[in-house]
Amino acid sequence: MIVEPNSNMLKMTPSTDADMQAPPSYDIVMASSGPFVPGGASKADNVKVPYQGPSSGTAGPASQTPAMPATTVYNYYNPVTHEHVASLLPPDHPQMICLQRGGHVPHTRYGVLDHCTQFLIPQFTVVIHLVMLLSLLIYQSAVRTFIRQVSVTYERIPHNPTESEGDKLVNPGTARANLAPSLAAPEGTQADDWAAKHRHQTVLQQHCAYFDPDHDGVVWPLDTFRGFYNLGFNLFLCAIAVVIIHSSFSYATSSSWVPDPFFRVSLNNIHKAKHGSDTGTFDNEGRFIPQKSVQRDSSMFEDLFSKYSGGKGGLNKWDIANVLKGQRVLLDPTGTFGAFFEWLSIYLLFWPEDGIIKKEDVRRVYDGSIFPELAARRSGKTKAD
Structure with missing residues (x-):
């Protein structure tokens, strides 16, 4: 997700990140732990999360999932600070289904997806992308008015x-x-x-x-x-x-x-x-x-x-x-x-x-x-x- 100069429109640009080979695992960029704060995020860390079975929530053997070629990963950025918010697999990706069924690491954050774990039908995973887009659009005009390191900026919120x-x-x-x-x-x-x-x-x-x-x-x-x-x-x-x-x-x-x-x-x-x-x-x-x-x-x-x-x-x-x-x-x-x-x-x-x-x-x-x-x-x- 990028912001074009002199434009209020948000654009999503897919990028090919990594080969998704068996045993399946997905590379997803997660920001550091803590609550999601609209308007900014900490420096992102690359976290490799192993595949977990969609029903049991436990790691599945390699034979359960076929090898997958390189896949497109959608990167989302905060429209105000241009900092990374999340990277998502395509909505129809098998491991995206695993992700939305709760196979993610709960103590990390990657945007609003931490709250979207109830869509159990694969076709509905597109909703997760829509929620992310909506979230960024809502905060497109937001301005960071305080930083936690300087107390007076949050004691007197403009x-x-x-x-x-x-x-x-x-x-x-x-x-x-x-x-x-x-x-x-x-x-x-x-x-x-x-x-x-x-x-x-x-x-x-x-x-x-x-x-x-x-x-x-x-x-x-x-x-x-x-x-x-x-x-x-x-x-x-x-x-x-x-x-x-x-x-x-x-x-x-x-x-x-x-x-x-x-x-x-x-x-x-x-x-x-x-x-x-x-x-x-x-x-x-x-x-x-x-x-x-x-x-x-x-x-x-x-x-x-x-x-x-x-x-x-x-x-x-x-x-x-x-x-x-x-x-x-x-x-x-x-x-x-x-x-x-x-x-x-x-x-x-x-x-x-x-x-x-x-x-x-x-x-x-x-x-x-x-x-x-x-x-x-x-x-x-x-x-x-």
Whole structure:
């Protein structure tokens, strides 16, 4: 089985391996012992297995089976790694019948055939070949995402989209200018016509739009204070948020070389406030990236939950701590602190009863659609202590 360059089609090429003379034995290439792992295999070893009687399972004398000439052996290779998976005799070969009746060495592996030992009619041995082909076709688009020698690669498994997911979310590695889609919400936030009302803004601008109540594109310190207060934060936390946000982002988003004495934040340049050690969900222009592409080396939205949520569909405080640890980069205290402040604010904002911030809520934090909803829900209620 080989993969042609620039082609997604798999092709099987037979090769003549060895003379099958009496007493019968067959040469079949088996990988080293251990479970079959799609996407890769260890270096293959040539193992000569003696013929065993098809009914008794014991070795038969030479007289029971006639001498056989050279036979074709079908070699199968992993379509991703090009490593050898298995070599099979033709479906109608007598020793293939022996093989499928259980005359193989059970503690070795050679692809999925280790599980196909119940086809007792010779004509059905072709099914074994079909199963092997199907197995390789299924994993043709698979990508090896971890290696056992490097623990961090399997502790943080990236999102590996399936074919069905590709139908839900087209071109997931392409950044969206004004939508924040996910597999669960491929069209972004449609509630209250959020996407339509904010189609003139990037997703990062939408994230900040709640703090610009007069929609003039400028966020004053008082706007930030009121925004946090209406979300349920107490006076002290609101003041801290104002100091951190406006001292960090005012000059970065200014269109002038002269610092703004009022420490205002300009949403037209909010993309300049992107910092390091973040999740990489926003690109440098303020677009939203649903999923990592091969050109990017940061963790995007789907990757964030695939790596750190442990399949819970959300993040608890320990997951967030792992996010901060896993996403920080060298010599970036400013970005690390910024990420810490942002995730702390998100956790305090939701303060979930079960301790888990839901994935959909985090997505709506990114596009800002959840802020007006939470503020309206909490209006008139006691603010958080």
